[in-house]
Amino acid sequence: DAGITQSPRHKVTETGTPVTLRCHQTENHRYMYWYRQDPGHGLRLIHYSYGVKDTDKGEVSDGYSVSRSKTEDFLLTLESATSSQTSVYFCAISDRVNATNEKLFFGSGTQLSVL
Amino acid sequence: DAKTTQPPSMDCAEGRAANLPCNHSTISGNEYVYWYRQIHSQGPQYIIHGLKNNETNEMASLIITEDRKSSTLILPHATLRDTAVYYCIALSSNDYKLSFGAGTTVTVRA
Secondary structure, eight states: OEEEEESEEEEEOOOOOEEEEEEEEOOOOOOOEEEEEEETEEEEEEEEEEEEEEEOTTTOOEEEEEEEEEEEEEEESSSSOOOGGEEEEEEEEOOOOOOOOOOEEEOEEEEEEEE | OOOBOOOOOOEEEEEEEEEEEOOTTOOOEEEEEEEEEEEESOOOOEEESSSSSEEOSOOOOEEEEETSSEEEEETTTTTTGEEEEEEEEEEEETTOOOOOOEEEEEEEOO
């Protein structure tokens, strides 16, 4: 299995508090992604990174920020958590060399509950 | 990227081949067809992908029609562990953001 570690695995927090989720990889892959998964919505892309300090928004980026200061770590921050951000968050990595090989490897997920 | 359409659910018998259809009638020439699956509560897992030729690996086979408007993922000998949600995704060669739809919930029954 690809070396991807998400932390924490579970978190319960209160509305209005800041939360940071961490994704750590040992594969030296260039691309990293944050998805959220909610019942009835499938997986939706929040933010992604195509290199150190290079990030861009996905389809549901409002209320989230990301940072990537080194290849192995991609942080997702909820500046002020809301109940609508209760979800399962998945990190994914990819070593996309060219268009023919976009294999994503996913972490085990973080279950976040905002009360 | 082209929209894909999959049946919401399907059942198959253990030991039999499972044929999962996907419609992508608006696919363009530079879009690949990718298949992933997600077993309950786990992160999605890559299965296979192709452009226009049929592909086979240790997990499955991918059959793409000649006009590329549809494809079929074949699990040759389904097991109970193949019970999962299967996602068919069209990805452009100049894009790298996979978009997951609702997928097909496949239930393998003993």
